Each structure stands twice: as structure tokens, then as C-alpha cells.
Amino acid sequence: MSEQEIAERIAKFPGADVEVLRKGQIAVKVPAEKGHDAAAYLKKMGFAHLVAVEYVDWIKENEFELVYNLFSYKMKMRAFLKVRIPRDKPEYITFMDLWPIAMTHEREAHEMMGIVFRKNPNLTPFILEDWKNLPPMRKDFDSRKYVKDKYDSIPFAEGGEQ
Amino acid sequence: MTIKREGSLFSPFRALKQLGKKPHTVQIPKVVKPPAERYRGFHTNDLEKCIGCGNCSRICPDNAIKMVPFPEYAKKEPGSMPLRPQIDYGRCCFCALCVEVCPTGSLQMVKTFTHVDDKKESFVFIPDSKVVHETPDFVLDTKDLRRK
Amino acid sequence: MKEVDLFFGPQHPGITGNFSVRVKIDGDTVVKAQAIPGFLHRGFEKLMEMRHWMQGPPLICRICVPDADHSETGYSMAVERLAGIEVPERGKYIRALTLEMSRLSAYLFYFAGYGGSIGLYTIAQWAIGDRDYLLDLYEELTGARVYHIFNFPGGPRWDTPEGFEDRVDKVMDYLEKRLKEYDKLYFNNMVFLKRSQDVAVMKKSYAEKMEVTGPNARATGWAIDVRKDDPYAAYPDLDFELITQDEGDSYARVMQRRLEFQQSIDLVRQITKKLRSMPRGNVRLIPNALHWKIPRGEAYAAVESSKGELGYYVVSDGGISPYRMQVRGPSISHGVQVYEEMIVGQRLADVAALMFSLDVCPPDIDR
Amino acid sequence: MVDDEKIVSEDMGVQVEKNENMEMRSFGTVKRWATKRSLWMVHYCTGCGGIELAPLMTSRYDMERFGMHPMVTPRQSDVLLITGYVNIKTLKRIIRTYEQMPDPKYVIAFGSCPINGGPYWDSYATINHLDKYIPIDLYIAGCMPRPQSIVRAFEDLMDMIQDGTADGYMRYKKYYEPYKANQEKIFRKWW
Numbered sequence: 114m115s116e117q118e119i120a121e122r123i124a125k126f127p128g129a130d131v132e133v134l135r136k137g138q139i140a141v142k143v144p145a146e147k148g149h150d151a152a153a154y155l156k157k158m159g160f161a162h163l164v165a166v167e168y169v170d171w172i173k174e175n176e177f178e179l180v181y182n183l184f185s186y187k188m189k190m191r192a193f194l195k196v197r198i199p200r201d202k203p204e205y206i207t208f209m210d211l212w213p214i215a216m217t218h219e220r221e222a223h224e225m226m227g228i229v230f231r232k233n234p235n236l237t238p239f240i241l242e243d244w245k246n247l248p249p250m251r252k253d254f255d256s257r258k259y260v261k262d263k264y265d266s267i268p269f270a271e272g273g274e275q
Numbered sequence: 276m277t278i279k280r281e282g283s284l285f286s287p288f289r290a291l292k293q294l295g296k297k298p299h300t301v302q303i304p305k306v307v308k309p310p311a312e313r314y315r316g317f318h319t320n321d322l323e324k325c326i327g328c329g330n331c332s333r334i335c336p337d338n339a340i341k342m343v344p345f346p347e348y349a350k351k352e353p354g355s356m357p358l359r360p361q362i363d364y365g366r367c368c369f370c371a372l373c374v375e376v377c378p379t380g381s382l383q384m385v386k387t388f389t390h391v392d393d394k395k396e397s398f399v400f401i402p403d404s405k406v407v408h409e410t411p412d413f414v415l416d417t418k419d420l421r422r423k
Numbered sequence: 424m425k426e427v428d429l430f431f432g433p434q435h436p437g438i439t440g441n442f443s444v445r446v447k448i449d450g451d452t453v454v455k456a457q458a459i460p461g462f463l464h465r466g467f468e469k470l471m472e473m474r475h476w477m478q479g480p481p482l483i484c485r486i487c488v489p490d491a492d493h494s495e496t497g498y499s500m501a502v503e504r505l506a507g508i509e510v511p512e513r514g515k516y517i518r519a520l521t522l523e524m525s526r527l528s529a530y531l532f533y534f535a536g537y538g539g540s541i542g543l544y545t546i547a548q549w550a551i552g553d554r555d556y557l558l559d560l561y562e563e564l565t566g567a568r569v570y571h572i573f574n575f576p577g578g579p580r581w582d583t584p585e586g587f588e589d590r591v592d593k594v595m596d597y598l599e600k601r602l603k604e605y606d607k608l609y610f611n612n613m614v615f616l617k618r619s620q621d622v623a624v625m626k627k628s629y630a631e632k633m634e635v636t637g638p639n640a641r642a643t644g645w646a647i648d649v650r651k652d653d654p655y656a657a658y659p660d661l662d663f664e665l666i667t668q669d670e671g672d673s674y675a676r677v678m679q680r681r682l683e684f685q686q687s688i689d690l691v692r693q694i695t696k697k698l699r700s701m702p703r704g705n706v707r708l709i710p711n712a713l714h715w716k717i718p719r720g721e722a723y724a725a726v727e728s729s730k731g732e733l734g735y736y737v738v739s740d741g742g743i744s745p746y747r748m749q750v751r752g753p754s755i756s757h758g759v760q761v762y763e764e765m766i767v768g769q770r771l772a773d774v775a776a777l778m779f780s781l782d783v784c785p786p787d788i789d790r
Numbered sequence: 791m792v793d794d795e796k797i798v799s800e801d802m803g804v805q806v807e808k809n810e811n812m813e814m815r816s817f818g819t820v821k822r823w824a825t826k827r828s829l830w831m832v833h834y835c836t837g838c839g840g841i842e843l844a845p846l847m848t849s850r851y852d853m854e855r856f857g858m859h860p861m862v863t864p865r866q867s868d869v870l871l872i873t874g875y876v877n878i879k880t881l882k883r884i885i886r887t888y889e890q891m892p893d894p895k896y897v898i899a900f901g902s903c904p905i906n907g908g909p910y911w912d913s914y915a916t917i918n919h920l921d922k923y924i925p926i927d928l929y930i931a932g933c934m935p936r937p938q939s940i941v942r943a944f945e946d947l948m949d950m951i952q953d954g955t956a957d958g959y960m961r962y963k964k965y966y967e968p969y970k971a972n973q974e975k976i977f978r979k980w981w
Contacts, residue, residue: 135504169738180736191653260918264976270921303851303938313562363906366908368909391943392928392929488841551844555845
């Protein structure tokens with residue numbers, strides 16, 4: 114099956130905005146409230162594997178984008194299911210019921226981007242420890258400034274000479 | 276391509292056969308194993324050839340190269356700047372991107388790689404054409420390998 | 424009986440890399456486990472937003488330390504897909520050569536680690552020692568031992584030196600000869616058989632459910648491989664069949680790597696044969712490293728690393744550096760959730776051994 | 791509980807005094823010679839540099855020729871190798887490990903990252919200067935340092951032990967307050 118045929122089949126889902134990116138990669142944009150249904154639809158269609166959950170901070174549009182990176186081993190095709198959620202209220206529903214491995218990916222997105230996934234029981238600290246600042250992958254978190262303020266301001270223990 | 280799936284109690288002792296073989300241990304530091312021709316070690320810079328353009332400093336992903344003023348090279352030829360690169364080996368990741376973008380080819384990487392010191396300041400220096408390194412180990416010779 | 428909480432790592436010789444597991448044990452049977460990653464977190468994804476496109480490979484090769492070439496190549500491929508550039512034919516073959524050699528060296532590391540964790544220290548000595556010959560080859564080709572910084576967007580950095588293909592073949596002959604000795608000492612060893620057969624069985628359905636990839640998935644009988652499913656570099660032109668096992672236990676996982684080791688040797692021989700018949704020179708397209716802008720868009724590129732699917736999702740906003748880059752490390756699936764579930768019911772002595780048998784690579788979980 | 795702590799600290803005081811007395815006698819030279827000949831290092835790979843320790847520990851470069859051997863616990867070890875960048879989460883464990891080691895103890899820092907940040911100079915998760923938090927005896931340049939460089943560092947460390955210039959652990963005691971203050975600036979809570 115070619116990319117165009119698969120894209121047409123996906124486009125049957127109401128509200129889906131489908132775009133063929135390149136050979137073997139299709140982007141599907143859906144409104145946030147239809148994200149879970151669209152994921153179930155795609156899973157039924159053959160995109161049965163969740164490779165990763167990517168998260169992008171579009172700060173100018175004041176939105177977070179969640180990209181569910183799906184792969185079909187039968188069609189040899191990748192589909193990026195994209196939903197956008199408001200930046201002020203970063204909440205979304207978990208996809209754990211469809212793919213159990215989403216738990217780890219969502220845990221990471223929660224820690225790095227501050228997105229809360231409803232019904233995910235395991236949003237505990239994962240990689241960072243004692244982190245009280247903004248979530249580090251957000252665009253308004255300035256790593257260089259943080260390093261300058263936190264680490265470079267510390268004096269050398271042995272009188273600055275060593 | 277399948278492996279026989281049977282074990283023997285004597286399997287572990289088969290290694291004893293290796294006792295008769297020549298060891299493949301490289302007996303450093305008694306034996307010197309020179310690095311390959313393309314090895315990316317410390318930098319050298321031909322200060323006469325260098326025009327101080329600062330490309331190396333801009334491409335460096337680690338912000339390791341700082342252009343320091345060298346007044347004696349001022350107004351030497353049109354288009355050159357009285358600046359020469361100073362490299363901080365507390366930042367350098369030896370990727371050789373700076374060598375790749377050098378327009379005159381004055382900045383090079385040589386095969387020496389050893390610098391051990393207890394002073395942090397000794398890791399920042401201005402590379403030039405003669406002195407590869409402050410410690411005398413750039414000659415890959417057994418006699419020089421002991422720092423005395 | 425009273426249950427005891429036990430911290431495994433991060434300072435523990437049996438742990439791969441720098442990782443910690445908190446296990447609850449009853450007697451010496453594990454009843455609950457919690458993986459604690461993050462000791463190697465460096466924030467690559469943030470750092471890449473502050474680097475130019477060409478400054479990526481020197482940084483990104485550090486994602487998985489024993490398998491550095493796959494990390495560089497995945498990133499380079501994603502950028503190439505975004506920019507719409509094609510690597511020259513010879514460049515593709517050299518790229519495939521570095522990838523297969525990287526797989527060989529990572530598998531040797533794996534044999535050493537698993538052998539060490541079950542007490543066969545001879546294997547650890549042998550495999551790491553043999554891996555060093557591969558590192559010597561790398562040094563000759565790329566100029567560095569561990570972080571090669573060789574596969575850039577646009578192609579590999581340099582062509583092979585004169586006579587390099589012959590030296591590669593020589594090392595492959597040596598490794599093949601050694602593999603027979605490994606068979607006798609290691610893969611037929613009673614200790615190895617007793618410690619790995621029927622331990623921590625992973626079913627095919629479970630692997631599919633938890634999105635396990637790479638050799639771990641193939642050891643359960645699930646024939647997946649990014650090299651076949653989403654071909655890249657020179658792999659469409661190379662002749663190889665997927666190898667699968669059925670059992671899915673620790674033994675199958677180790678044997679899967681052992682069989683793929685042989686396959687990689689064959690692949691390297693195919694590549695060197697092809698490289699000899701090709702005209703030398705044209706390996707890389709060099710864009711302007713300082714001001715290279717990439718058109719808007721997003722791309723995903725995956726490579727089959729020695730641990731599974733290693734993917735890069737790269738977003739560009741038309742600037743000189745990535746807007747967002749995210750890594751899908753292979754161990755994120757089998758290193759955290761799968762490991763936590765599979766270790767339950769195993770003996771305490773298998774906590775480290777299972778980690779090696781699944782080939783968990785902590786730096787690619789933490790990034 | 792308080793009394794126990796007192797007793798322990800008094801014991802430690804006695805220990806230190808004894809050591810100093812031993813240094814005073816000429817016996818110190820012999821002791822230092824013996825120390826440098828059997829350095830055991832902590833088997834703890836904190837960063838990417840651990841990958842070059844593997845060839846060094848095994849057959850190709852064979853570290854045991856120098857009397858060095860990886861030891862599984864810090865309490866029996868003499869040398870702590872900081873193999874690469876240090877994450878703040880790891881730094882806490884490194885300090886714990888370092889404080890568990892008995893005197894005399896030595897620290898060798900590998901590669902660019904502990905010196906001045908290396909490729910992660912602007913990363914929010916890694917510290918740039920390790921010597922702000924624990925004393926370091928030797929630095930090795932390189933990314934990664936080759937096994938030859940590491941062997942050179944071990945040789946230099948042995949020379950320094952013989953001379954008595956490898957005094958990191960004494961400096962840690964002397965400047966304990968500033969070191970501790972720096973560590974506390976990084977961590978919100980200890981455990």
C-alpha cells in the first residue's frame with residue numbers, strides 16, 4: 114500500500130488532518146479531545162506499536178504538542194499522531210490502556226515538560242532528583258542562565274587558587 | 276547456524292590451552308603503541324600562517340576556543356586579525372571540527388594525547404607550531420615516557 | 424517471612440553503567456523492583472537546541488557509549504531527511520561498515536558483561552581484549568577509539584585509508600576463529616547453561632505488548648528489525664536474513680547475539696568486498712558548517728542499534744539549530760518497565776544477570 | 791545516641807593522631823612505598839569514561855601489572871576514579887562513596903568534563919568543576935583518555951604518593967567547611 118492510500122484511509126476519521134511527510138512517514142493532526150479515539154482507530158487500522166511519545170513546546174502559539182509516534186510492522190509505515198494542548202493547563206489523558214509502555218513515556222513527559230496525564234498512576238520523579246525549577250525541556254527554561262546562576266556562582270573550596 | 280546445546284564439565288578448563296600462546300597484552304609503558312595516522316590528539320597552530328579569523332572559535336561546539344590578542348601580528352597582511360586561538364582542554368572534545376573549518380590549514384591535530392597534571396591551569400594553552408605540549412611526552416619514545 | 428528492601432547500585436560491579444534498582448526481597452526471591460535511572464542524565468535534548476546542525480554529532484554520539492556510531496548515524500539521517508539530501512553511494516557503504524563494526528564491538532561488550540555477571544571472568548577478559556582490535560580499526564578509520572564523531576549529516580567524514588578493507592577482513596577472520604573458541608568455553612559451558620536456560624522467559628505476546636525491540640524481540644520469535652522494516656544506509660543492497668529464536672529466555676537472548684555476531688561478520692565482509700570494487704573519493708556532501716539552515720518540518724529516523732530501535736525525532740523551525748530533538752532510546756522500553764516486571768520472581772543473583780541479558784544501556788534511558 | 795556519636799568522633803581523633811605519629815617516624819616512607827604498590831580502585835564508573843576502563847582492566851592493557859585492581863566496595867579501596875561528567879544525582883553518590891573510603895584516598899578525574907565542563911558546559915544537569923565539591927589529585931586530558939594516558943596517570947599518582955604530594959584527603963579535612971558548604975548549595979536534601 115502506498116502512503117497516499119493509507120493517508121486516505123486515515124482521513125476517514127472525522128476531524129483528522131492528514132499529511133504525507135515523506136516516504137513511509139505520515140503526520141495526522143487531530144483535536145485534543147479526539148486524540149484517544151484517533152489513537153484507538155489507528156491501532157485498529159494496523160499502527161499497533163507505540164514507538165515513543167514526543168513532546169514539543171510551541172511557545173509562540175502557547176501550546177504543547179504531543180506526538181504519538183506509531184509504527185506498523187505490516188505496512189512498514191510510521192504515523193505521527195499529533196495533538197495540541199494549551200500551555201496554561203497542560204493536562205491530557207493517558208494512553209496506557211492502549212499501550213502499557215506509554216506509562217514510562219508519559220512519566221518522562223511529565224517530568225521534562227510538566228504535562229499531567231490523567232489516570233496515569235505512576236507520575237513519580239523519574240530522571241531528575243530534587244528538581245524545583247521549571248521543567249527543563251520547556252523553551253522558557255534557559256539552561257545557560259541556570260548553569261551560570263547555580264554552578265558557576267559557587268566559589269572554589271580552596272581559596273580560588275586551585 | 277545452530278550451536279550444539281550440550282555442556283561439559285571440562286568446558287571451563289579449555290581456557291588453559293591459551294597458556295601456551297603469546298600474550299596479546301600491550302606492555303605499556305614499556306612498549307609504546309603509537310596511535311593511528313588520523314588520530315585526533317592535541318592541536319598545533321602555525322602562528323605565522325594563522326590569520327585570526329575566528330572560524331574555529333565559532334564552530335567549536337564546546338566553547339573551548341577563545342581568541343586572545345597577539346599584538347605582534349597586528350597589520351601584518353590585509354585581512355588578518357591580531358588574534359590567535361587559545362584552547363581549553365577542560366572543554367575540548369577532540370572532534371576536529373575546528374581543523375575542518377580552518378581556511379588556511381594552520382590549525383592541525385597531532386598524534387600526541389597524554390597530558391596528566393594536578394594543576395587545572397595547565398589545561399589551557401595557546402597552541403603553536405613547535406611546542407606541542409608542555410610536558411615532554413610528545414616524543415613517542417620509551418625514554419621520555421617517565422615524567423622525571 | 425519479613426521482606427527486605429535492598430538497593431542495587433549505583434555503585435555495584437554487576438550493574439551496567441550507572442544505574443540503580445531498588446528491590447524488595449523475600450528470602451532471596453524478588454517480589455518487587457523499582458528501576459531508578461537518571462544518574463547519567465545530561466539533557467541532550469536541551470543542549471541540542473543550543474547547537475548548530477553540524478555541531479550535533481560531536482555531542483550526540485555520547486547517547487549510548489558502547490555503541491556510539493548508531494547514535495551519530497540516527498541523528499545524521501534525521502537531518503538528511505529534513506534537508507532532503509542523499510548520501511553518495513560510497514558514503515552509504517562506509518556508514519554501514521562503521522555501524523556493523525559498532526554492533527560487533529557492542530556485542531563483544533555484551534558477552535563480556537553477561538559472562539562477568541554469572542562468574543565466567545575468562546570471557547570478560549577475552550571479549551574485551553578482542554574488542555580492542557575493532558577499536559584499533561576504528562582509530563585508523565575515524566581517528567578516535569570510542570567517540571568516533573564520523574557520521575555527519577551528508578555522509579561519513581573521510582574515505583577509508585589505503586588498504587583498510589584488507590585489515591578489516593583480517594580482523595574478521597580473527598574474530599570468526601575466536602568465535603569457535605567462545606562456543607567451546609562460553610556457549611557450551613555448564614555454568615552458562617544452568618544460569619541462563621529457562622530464566623526470565625519473555626513471551627512473544629509480551630514483547631509485542633511492551634514494544635520490546637531489537638535482539639530481545641527477535642529472541643522471542645518476533646522477526647522485526649529496523650534494517651529490514653525501514654531500511655537505511657547500504658542495508659537494502661546487502662544480503663542477510665533475520666535470525667530469530669523461539670524460547671525467549673536468557674539463553675535465547677545471548678544466543679541471539681551470538682548468531683547475529685556471525686551475521687555481522689558476514690555483512691562486514693560483503694561491505695568490504697563492495698568497497699574494493701567502488702571508485703574512491705566521493706563520500707560526503709559538505710554543506711557550510713557555520714550557516715546551514717534546514718527547512719521547516721519534522722522528521723523521524725531510526726536505526727537498529729545493538730540494543731534495539733534508536734530513533735531521533737527532529738523538529739526544525741527553519742533556523743540554524745534544531746527547534747526540538749528527541750531521542751527514543753532502545754532501553755526505554757526494556758530497561759524500565761519490562762525489567763521491573765520481569766525481575767519479579769527471580770533470584771537475587773539474577774538481578775544483575777538479567778540486566779545484562781536484556782542489554783540495558785542506562786545512558787540511553789537517561790540521555 | 792548523642793553519647794555514641796561523641797565516642798565515635800573521639801575515636802576518630804585518636805586515629806588521626808596515631809597516623810600523624812606514624813608519619814613522623816621514618817616508617818612513613820616504607821608505608822608510602824607499600825601503599826603505592828597496591829592501589830585498589832573503586833569499581834564505580836560514573837560517566838562515559840568507564841568504557842576505557844574495561845580494556846584497561848582486562849587482558850589488552852592489564853592494569854594488574856601495576857598492582858591495581860577494581861574493588862567492589864569503597865571501604866576497602868584507595869583510589870576513586872571519576873570517569874567523566876558528573877551529574878548532580880551522581881555527585882551525591884560520589885561524595886557518599888568518597889567519604890566512606892578510608893584514608894589515605896586519592897581521586898583521579900578523567901577527561902575534559904570534570905575539569906571545566908567539557909561538551910556539557912551548558913547543561914543544567916551536570917556540574918562543571920568537580921574540584922569545588924571534592925579534592926582531586928590528578929586530571930587526565932582527553933575525551934576519552936586513551937589507556938596509555940590512564941596508565942601514565944597511575945604512574946604519576948604512584949610517584950606523588952611516594953613524594954607525599956598526593957594530599958587530597960588531607961586538603962579535604964583542612965577545607966572541610968567550604969567543601970561542605972559548596973555541596974549543600976547543590977543539594978536540597980541529603981537523602
